[in-house]
Amino acid sequence: MNQDSWINRNVARLMPKSSKPKEAVAPADSAQAAPKNVANGATGAANAKAPGGQRSTRARLQATLRHTGEALSPRMLRRTLQELQAVIDDRVSEVEGGRRAAALMAWYEGATPARRQDMWLLMSEMFVADAEKVKAAQAKFAAALGTPDEAAAEVHYRRATVSPRRRVLQRFSADATGIRFLVNLRAEMQPALKGDKRLQALDVEMEYMFSTWFDVGFLELRRISWDSPASLVEKLIRYEAVHDIKSWADVKNRLDSDRRCYGFFHPRLPDEPLIFVEVALVDALADSITPLLDESADASDLGAATTAIFYSISNTQEGLRGVSFGDSLIKRVVETLKAEFPKLRTFATLSPIPGFRSWLGKNATGLLERLDAKSRQELGRAVGYEPVTAAHFLAAAESPLALKPASPVCQMLLRCAAHYLGQETVQGRPLDAVARFHLGNGARVERLNWASDPSAKGLKQSYGLMVNYLYDLKRLDKHRELLSQGKIPVAPAISELFF
Numbered sequence: 001m002n003q004d005s006w007i008n009r010n011v012a013r014l015m016p017k018s019s020k021p022k023e024a025v026a027p028a029d030s031a032q033a034a035p036k037n038v039a040n041g042a043t044g045a046a047n048a049k050a051p052g053g054q055r056s057t058r059a060r061l062q063a064t065l066r067h068t069g070e071a072l073s074p075r076m077l078r079r080t081l082q083e084l085q086a087v088i089d090d091r092v093s094e095v096e097g098g099r100r101a102a103a104l105m106a107w108y109e110g111a112t113p114a115r116r117q118d119m120w121l122l123m124s125e126m127f128v129a130d131a132e133k134v135k136a137a138q139a140k141f142a143a144a145l146g147t148p149d150e151a152a153a154e155v156h157y158r159r160a161t162v163s164p165r166r167r168v169l170q171r172f173s174a175d176a177t178g179i180r181f182l183v184n185l186r187a188e189m190q191p192a193l194k195g196d197k198r199l200q201a202l203d204v205e206m207e208y209m210f211s212t213w214f215d216v217g218f219l220e221l222r223r224i225s226w227d228s229p230a231s232l233v234e235k236l237i238r239y240e241a242v243h244d245i246k247s248w249a250d251v252k253n254r255l256d257s258d259r260r261c262y263g264f265f266h267p268r269l270p271d272e273p274l275i276f277v278e279v280a281l282v283d284a285l286a287d288s289i290t291p292l293l294d295e296s297a298d299a300s301d302l303g304a305a306t307t308a309i310f311y312s313i314s315n316t317q318e319g320l321r322g323v324s325f326g327d328s329l330i331k332r333v334v335e336t337l338k339a340e341f342p343k344l345r346t347f348a349t350l351s352p353i354p355g356f357r358s359w360l361g362k363n364a365t366g367l368l369e370r371l372d373a374k375s376r377q378e379l380g381r382a383v384g385y386e387p388v389t390a391a392h393f394l395a396a397a398e399s400p401l402a403l404k405p406a407s408p409v410c411q412m413l414l415r416c417a418a419h420y421l422g423q424e425t426v427q428g429r430p431l432d433a434v435a436r437f438h439l440g441n442g443a444r445v446e447r448l449n450w451a452s453d454p455s456a457k458g459l460k461q462s463y464g465l466m467v468n469y470l471y472d473l474k475r476l477d478k479h480r481e482l483l484s485q486g487k488i489p490v491a492p493a494i495s496e497l498f499f
Contacts, residue, residue, distance in 0.1 A: 050196075050198070051195060051196050051197075051198070054067070054069060054070070055067060055070070057077075057118075057121045057122065057125050057126070057198070058125070060072075060074050060077055061074065061077055061078055061081065062074075071112065071114035071115040071117065071118050072115055072118045077118060077122070080118065080119060080122060081122050081126060083100070083103075083104055083107075084104065084119075084122055084123060084126075084127070084168060086100050087100045087101045087104065087168055087171045087172075088164055088167040088168055088171060094171070094174060095174075097171040097174065098171055098172075098174030098175050098178070100171070101168075101171045101172045101174065101175060101178065102175045102178075104119075104172075105172070105175065105177070105178070105181050108181075108185075113188075116185075116188070117189075117192060120185075120189055120192075120199055120202055121196075121198055121199065123165060123168060123202050124165070124198055124199050124200070124201045124202035124203075125198055125201070127163055127164040127165035127168055128163050128164075128165065128201065129160065129161050129162065129163045129164075130160070133160045134157075134160045134161055136160075137153075137156050137157040137159075137160035137161075138157055138160075140153050140156065140157070141153040141154055141156070141157040163201075163205065165201070165202065165205050166205060166209065169182060169205065169206065169209050170209075173209075173213065176268075178268075179213065179266070179268040179269065180268065180269055180272075182206065182209075182210075182319070183210070183269075183317055183319035183320060184319055185206075185319070186203065186206045186207075186210075186318075186319035186320075186321075187317065187318035187319035188319075189202070189203060190203075190318055190319075190321065206319075207321070207322045207323065210319075210320055210322075210323045211322075211323050213266075214266060214274065214320060214323050214325065216264070216325050216328040218266065218267065219264040219265065219266055219274070219325065219328075220264070220265045220266075220267070221262055221263075221264060221329070221332045221333070221336065222262065222263055222264075222265050222273075223260065223261065223262050223336075224236060224255065224261040224262065224263055224273065224276060225255050225256070225261070226252050226255045226256045228255075229271075231271065232271060232273070233251060233255070235271075235272065235273065235316070236251065236255075236261070236273070236276065237251055239273070239276070239314050239316040240312065240314055241312075241314040241315070242311075242312040242313070242314060242352060243289065243293060243311070243312055243455075244457075247295075249295045250293070250295055252295075253293070253294075253295045254278050254293075257299040257302075258280065258281045258282070258299045258300040258301075258302055258305070259278065259279065259280055259281070260278075260279040260281065260333075260337065261276055261277070261278050261279070262276065262277055262279070262329070262332075262333045262336065263275060263276035263277075263329075264276075264325055264328075264329055272316070272317075273316055274315070274316060274317055274320060274325065275313070275314065275315050275316060275325060275326055275329055276313075276314055276316070277310055277312065277313045277314075277329055277330065277333055278310070278311055278312040278313075279308050279309065279310055279311070279333065279337070280292050280300075280308075280309045280311055281300060281302060281305040281307070281308055281309075281337075281341065281344075282300050282305060282306075282307050282309060283300065283301075283304055283305060283306050283307060284306075284307060285307060285309075285346065285348055285446070285447065285468055286307075286309045286311070286348075286350045286468070287350075287447070287449040287452060287468075288350075288449065288451070288452045288453075288466075289311060289350060289452060289453050289455075289458075289466060290453075290454065292309070292311050292350070302341065303343075304343075305341055305343065305344060306343055306344060306345050306346060307344070307345070307346040307347075307348065308334070308337050308341075308344055308346070308347050308348075309348060309349065309350050310330065310333075310347070310348070310349045310350075311349065311350045311351075313326060313329075313330075313437075326437060326441070327437075327440065327441040330441060330471070331441075334347050334471065334473070346470070347470075347471040347473070348443075348446060348468050348469060348470045348471060349438060349443070349467075349468060349469045349471075350449070350452070350466055350467075350468060351434050351438065351466060351467050351468070351469055352434060352453065352458065352461055352462060352466060353417060353420070353421065353432060353434065353435075353461065353462040353465055353466065353467055354432070354433065354434060354461045354462070355420075355431065355432050355433065355461075356416075356417055356420050356432070356461065356462040356463070356465065357460065357461055357462055357463060359420055359424070359431070360394070360413075360416055360420070361394065363416075364390035364393055364394055364416075365389075365390040367415075367416050367419065367499070368388065368389070368390060368393065370499040371412075371499070375408070375412075376388060378408045379393065379408040379409065379412055380392075381408075382396065382407055382408040382409050383395070383396040383409065393409065393412065396409045397409055397412075397413055397463055400413065400451065400459065400463040400464050401451055401454055401459075401464060405450050405451075410450060413463055413465065414448055414450065414465075414497055415497045415498070415499060417448055417462070417465050417467075417497075418445075418448060418490075418494050418495075418497035418498055419497075419498060419499060420432065421435050421445050421448075421467060421488070421490075421494070422445055422488050422490040422494050422495065422498065423488065423498065425486060425488070428486040429483075430483075430488055435467075435469075435488075438469040438471075439469070439479070439483055439488060439489065440480070440483065441471070441476070442471065442475070442476030442477065442479045442480045443469040443470055443471045443472075443476075443479065443489075444469065444470055444472070444475075444479050444489035444490060444491060445467060445469060445488065445489070445490040445491065445494045446467075446468040446469060446470035446491045446493070446494070447467070447468045447491065447493050447494070448465060448466075448467055448493075448494065448497070449465065449466045449467065449468065450464070450465065451464045451465075452464060452465060452466035453465075453466050470491070
């Protein structure tokens with residue numbers, strides 16, 4: 001049986017007997033012929049239940065009547081499937097396929113969220129690789145191992161595993177607005193992933209495609225300044241994820257004079273920063289976010305600046321989740337700054353510790369047990385309870401700004417934070433998400449800063465603590481090597497705080 005016969009057989013199996021067409025059905029909003037391409041995902045247990053006890057997509061495609069709670073009727077679901085199949089019809093050109101995809105995008109823009117989800121399910125479940133072809137190619141590859149045909153067999157095997165879903169995405173991207181459409185679609189799909197595992201195939205496929213389309217080689221590094229278009233500055237305000245921008249004066253303070261902001265842009269999204277970093281040019285390692293965000297503070301002397309502080313890095317596109325270009329952004333920005341300011345010697349961050357407070361709440365008892373008797377006694381006297389318990393310690397830490405830096409409660413918080421950043425890992429990687437990002441780029445944990453972020457957000461996340469990650473340009477590879485061995489690179493000031 002050739003591929004076309006196999007495909008047509010499975011298309012027919014999806015149709016109820018009363019509605020099997022003798023020839024292709026035309027899509028709802030165009031006159032193109034229905035496709036012959038559909039994946040073997042169309043086969044399977046049609047009566048299998050979907051999440052929530054509803055009918056599966058395959059059962060709905062074979063039905064004649066719509067059940068309560070189903071967005072598209074069986075007839076409209078089949079028609080939508082046929083329109084998706086038409087996008088990758090082998091008989092049409094790339095241009096025509098792109099035109100058909102554009103028609104589907106227009107339908108999608110006017111569709112309800114529930115109908116959009118039906119389209120996601122069709123793309124995810126009905127466009128999978130041909131299981132028979134994959135099995136045959138796998139057998140040929142296994143037989144060719146150790147022979148001169150091994151390399152060619154491996155290529156054929158990889159091609160066999162590529163799903164038609166990938167071709168659908170490629171046809172959507174052919175339109176000028178296609179990539180923006182797909183990025184927005186994946187962002188919209190994210191909340192539904194946890195509740196419906198059927199969508200995971202589409203999500204993983206899109207992440208893979210985006211990692212290719214948004215390779216850093218295709219991205220442009222661009223400075224965002226106060227002279228940039230107002231629409232771009234407004235997006236900066238909206239996307240800022242670390243330190244909220246409160247006013248136009250605030251944003252001007254971050255873009256003007258002794259500040260720099262750089263973003264990565266894609267040719268298909270020229271007015272949309274994918275990620276941006278805000279930098280302060282100063283003469284020493286920053287230990288507090290307050291002066292960096294102070295709109296009334298005097299500007300630093302750029303001629304005397306020796307240190308670049310990366311104090312905010314924000315990804316802007318939820319649809320690009322899992323696509324990494326933050327490390328390349330920092331490298332490119334460092335190169336750009338060094339060229340403009342030759343006196344710069346130190347490149348570091350002033351970063352939040354977003355997971356610290358919640359982690360400490362779960363682990364305080366175990367950390368207290370690691371204290372020596374003298375330190376435990378001092379902490380007990382400071383909180384007014386002996387022997388001190390986790391509840392006593394955490395209650396005393398509720399007002400960190402009222403504590404003196406030398407107090408036993410403050411010192412205990414610093415020791416716990418050092419342990420969290422420098423020793424807590426999961427599968428060999430730092431537990432904290434921000435630490436994972438910077439340490440993965442070759443930085444090291446340099447210094448903890450008390451009362452560094454007195455904002456409500458800073459107190460809620462980490463009792464006001466912030467951390468400097470140092471990018472020592474001569475030791476980035478060494479730090480990455482340490483991290484690959486499960487060892488977090490830390491400065492002596494951090495290791496001295498370990499229990």
